[in-house]
Amino acid sequence: xxxxxxxxxxxxxxxxxxxxxxxxxxxxxxxxxxxxxxxxxxxxxxxxxxxxxxxxxxxxxxxxxxxxxxxxxxxxxxxxxxxxxxxxxxxxxxxxxxxxxxxxxxxxxxxxxxxxx
Amino acid sequence: xxxxxxxxxxxxxxxxxxxxxxxxxxxxxxxxxxxxxxxxxxxxxxxxxxxxxxxxxxxxxxxxxxxxxxxxxxxxxxxxxxxxxxxxxxxxxxxxxxxxxxxxxxxxxxxxxxxxxxxxxxxxxxxxxxxxxxxxxxxxxxxxxxxxxxxxxxxxxxxxxxxxxxxxxxxxxxxxxxxxxxxxxxxxxxxxxxxxxxxxxxxxxxxxxxxxxxxxxxxxxxxxxxxxxxxxxxxxxxxxxxxxxxxxxxxxxxxxxxxxxxxxxxxxxxxxxxxxxxxxxxxxxxxxxxxxxxxxxxxxxxxxxxxxxxxxxxxxxxxxxxxxxxxxxxxxxxxxxxxxxxxxxxxxxxxxxxxxxxxxxxxxxxxxxxxxxxxxxxxxxxxxxxxxxxxxxxxxxxxxxxxxxxxxx
Numbered sequence: 001x002x003x004x005x006x007x008x009x010x011x012x013x014x015x016x017x018x019x020x021x022x023x024x025x026x027x028x029x030x031x032x033x034x035x036x037x038x039x040x041x042x043x044x045x046x047x048x049x050x051x052x053x054x055x056x057x058x059x060x061x062x063x064x065x066x067x068x069x070x071x072x073x074x075x076x077x078x079x080x081x082x083x084x085x086x087x088x089x090x091x092x093x094x095x096x097x098x099x100x101x102x103x104x105x106x107x108x109x110x111x112x113x114x115x116x117x
Numbered sequence: 118x119x120x121x122x123x124x125x126x127x128x129x130x131x132x133x134x135x136x137x138x139x140x141x142x143x144x145x146x147x148x149x150x151x152x153x154x155x156x157x158x159x160x161x162x163x164x165x166x167x168x169x170x171x172x173x174x175x176x177x178x179x180x181x182x183x184x185x186x187x188x189x190x191x192x193x194x195x196x197x198x199x200x201x202x203x204x205x206x207x208x209x210x211x212x213x214x215x216x217x218x219x220x221x222x223x224x225x226x227x228x229x230x231x232x233x234x235x236x237x238x239x240x241x242x243x244x245x246x247x248x249x250x251x252x253x254x255x256x257x258x259x260x261x262x263x264x265x266x267x268x269x270x271x272x273x274x275x276x277x278x279x280x281x282x283x284x285x286x287x288x289x290x291x292x293x294x295x296x297x298x299x300x301x302x303x304x305x306x307x308x309x310x311x312x313x314x315x316x317x318x319x320x321x322x323x324x325x326x327x328x329x330x331x332x333x334x335x336x337x338x339x340x341x342x343x344x345x346x347x348x349x350x351x352x353x354x355x356x357x358x359x360x361x362x363x364x365x366x367x368x369x370x371x372x373x374x375x376x377x378x379x380x381x382x383x384x385x386x387x388x389x390x391x392x393x394x395x396x397x398x399x400x401x402x403x404x405x406x407x408x409x410x411x412x413x414x415x416x417x418x419x420x421x422x423x424x425x426x427x428x429x430x431x432x433x434x435x436x437x438x439x440x441x442x443x444x445x446x447x448x449x450x451x452x453x454x455x456x457x458x459x460x461x462x463x464x465x466x467x468x469x470x471x472x473x474x475x476x477x478x479x480x481x482x483x484x485x486x487x488x489x490x491x492x493x494x495x496x497x498x499x500x501x502x503x504x505x506x507x508x509x510x511x512x513x514x515x516x517x518x519x520x521x522x523x524x525x526x
Binding site for chain 1: 519
């Protein structure tokens with residue numbers, strides 16, 4: 001297995017998901033897993049109102065987008081994601097990059113980069 | 118009290134309550150069809166119509182619509198604040214119930230009409246602009262149009278136009294207003310339908326069907342045979358609309374959907390509203406079938422072709438099926454069903470059809486022009502449309518500071 005397989009996790013605001021997906025589509029990302037998550041980081045929560053009473057919401061709704069790539073350069077992916085999600089404010093999100101040891105397609109037993117094709 | 122009939126009073130009170138129940142129904146219907154981040158905003162549109170128009174109605178609305186006639190165009194302000202409107206009957210409108218009960222019954226029509234329009238500009242209208250629109254539209258469009266058709270001395274009433282329960286006044290006016298508002302306010306950033314809770318929309322649609330019995334049967338304003346006929350024609354048209362809509366889906370898209378079935382029922386209900394008390398149950402079957410069919414074509418063909426963003430199909434459902442219903446009434450009406458009505462084309466009377474064409478033309482043009490003017494006037498005072506960031510964040514949080522669903526709690 002000479003080619004490197006990389007997993008990129010992106011955590012960001014759910015409102016940005018559709019824009020992100022559009023851009024990922026343009027650079028040829030075909031597969032992803034998206035989950036609704038809640039979390040907190042440097043961004044403080046926001047205020048909502050319950051029958052006139054302000055309520056501090058600590059955990060904010062976020063989405064986690066998981067992508068495993070091999071042929072698309074990781075730098076290109078990261079740059080694209082940064083460009084789409086950047087507003088300069090806290091809460092734009094984070095990108096995590098990991099090495100992947102192996103990928104196995106269950107239906108036919110293909111392993112490694114072939115399983116991504 | 119002179120002339121009061123207890124059964125009629127009880128019946129109309131019940132019917133008015135049924136119509137009020139259409140507001141939560143509409144809130145669920147619309148709320149289920151929008152994205153989860155906008156459900157409270159859409160819900161609030163319906164409830165605000167109930168709160169705001171209820172007050173507008175007793176202050177000036179009722180008097181403008183039903184007050185002493187001025188040149189056939191509008192009611193005078195003689196009955197503003199319900200001055201001189203009391204417990205005794207008003208034979209011009211309903212001979213056996215208190216005048217105030219007629220006020221309440223008609224109030225619910227004004228409320229639901231304003232609320233229906235909100236489907237067209239869902240997910241993108243600013244709240245202050247919406248509130249202004251509610252008041253101005255109801256005052257300058259709904260009230261005069263209601264006067265033309267139903268007010269003593271109204272010019273279309275004099276002409277002999279038949280509108281049993283608001284086919285013109287409620288359905289055509291709200292549908293056309295929706296179309297104009299959708300175009301003036303502009304498209305959402307993403308117009309792909311993204312209903313977040315279809316069972317909710319379907320429950321709302323069912324409640325609308327139920328409430329429509331108050332709308333249509335109640336419009337007899339008496340517990341009599343015409344009310345019963347209206348009840349049956351209403352249910353028949355709803356059923357027929359559901360069947361024709363879902364059949365079209367099944368043939369064209371190969372899948373019969375639940376939301377499509379309920380949408381078809383609403384189209385059927387819209388199309389029978391004007392004629393419910395004037396046509397036979399057999400005629401209502403045809404009216405409903407065609408209403409569902411036309412609505413399907415408007416929503417699935419016309420809207421994509423012209424590209425207007427009537428988000429929840431206020432025009433595709435109420436406008437299109439409403440205009441069909443107005444024409445159909447002029448075809449199928451029979452004095453055998455209702456001696457106070459008239460015969461339609463099918464029974465050899467051309468005049469009614471001509472009059473309905475005039476009424477459709479007048480109401481479409483007046484509503485379109487006035488809705489446009491009102492929106493432009495509001496835009497001079499406050500912005501109509503949410504900012505891009507507000508729209509992407511969702512109107513619930515950005516405008517109202519409230520979120521509908523919290524997955525972790």
